[in-house]
Amino acid sequence: MSDVLTIAMPKGRIFEEAAELLRKANFQLPPEFDDSRKLIIDIPEENMRFILAKPMDVTTYVEYGVADLGIAGKDVMLEEERDVYELLDLKISKCYLAIAGLPNTSTSRVAQKVATKYPNIASTYFREQGEQVEIIKLNGSIELAPLIGLADRIVDIVSTGRTLKENGLVEMGHIGDITSRLIVNPVSYRLKDERIDDIVNRLAEVVDQL
Numbered sequence: 550m551s552d553v554l555t556i557a558m559p560k561g562r563i564f565e566e567a568a569e570l571l572r573k574a575n576f577q578l579p580p581e582f583d584d585s586r587k588l589i590i591d592i593p594e595e596n597m598r599f600i601l602a603k604p605m606d607v608t609t610y611v612e613y614g615v616a617d618l619g620i621a622g623k624d625v626m627l628e629e630e631r632d633v634y635e636l637l638d639l640k641i642s643k644c645y646l647a648i649a650g651l652p653n654t655s656t657s658r659v660a661q662k663v664a665t666k667y668p669n670i671a672s673t674y675f676r677e678q679g680e681q682v683e684i685i686k687l688n689g690s691i692e693l694a695p696l697i698g699l700a701d702r703i704v705d706i707v708s709t710g711r712t713l714k715e716n717g718l719v720e721m722g723h724i725g726d727i728t729s730r731l732i733v734n735p736v737s738y739r740l741k742d743e744r745i746d747d748i749v750n751r752l753a754e755v756v757d758q759l
């Protein structure tokens with residue numbers, strides 16, 4: 550098993566679409582893959598090991614080389630800025646990063662508060678806009694912040710727009726489109742390039758048909 554290839558899979562909402570993509574590309578994933586609390590799943594037939602990680606941590610496992618490959622949202626890549634290469638846009642888990650707030654929120658006041666799960670993306674964005682803001686890091690339910698006066702605006706993921714709508718918030722800017730990407734550790738790519746290219750080609754064929 551020395552040349553086993555380790556792939557970091559994000560648990561949560563990306564998992565199902567990623568697993569479907571892998572199966573369409575003919576990776577033989579057992580039923581326990583989707584229905585287990587195990588965090589390490591070996592697939593000897595493919596000489597592969599899958600580790601199941603929090604979506605925000607996938608780039609960390611890949612940067613440190615404990616996973617050769619990983620599937621990560623572009624949002625996580627932008628936020629974490631880890632030393633990994635992006636190999637393929639898997640075009641799954643589509644959403645976008647937006648700025649939002651209550652209607653009629655003024656943007657003129659200096660040092661407005663911005664709540665987000667993505668402090669690096671948010672500070673880069675506002676710096677580029679020449680706006681001075683105070684970033685408040687939250688771990689979820691970001692839309693709550695402007696409703697209770699913790700922040701003036703938020704930077705968060707929008708998918709259907711339902712969460713913004715049901716909380717009376719409006720979009721005030723678009724930061725970027727997000728999909729999940731196949732990423733690789735640079736050293737793994739040098740050492741295992743043939744196997745990795747084969748995986749990329751198998752997945753690319755499926756992605757092209759999406």
Ligand SMILES: Nc1ncnc2c1ncn2[C@@H]1O[C@H](COP(=O)(O)OP(=O)(O)OP(=O)(O)O)[C@@H](O)[C@H]1O
Nearest residue numbers: 560561562563604605622623624642643644706708
């Ligand atoms: N509506 C959405 N909201 C959040 N993330 C989405 C959405 N649609 C797609 N994504 C993608 O899914 C990833 C987040 O997945 P998920 O929500 O399972 O993890 P999480 O935010 O770490 O969740 P939790 O902390 O609640 O476990 C994001 O990095 C993004 O790329």
Ligand SMILES: O=P(O)(O)OC[C@H]1O[C@H](OP(=O)(O)OP(=O)(O)O)[C@H](O)[C@@H]1O
Nearest residue numbers: 689690691705706707708709710711712
């Ligand atoms: O546009 P929508 O389809 O409504 O999706 C967007 C919402 O989904 C995510 O939250 P999530 O469900 O991950 O919960 P969280 O607030 O705990 O992060 C995101 O942070 C938004 O709140």
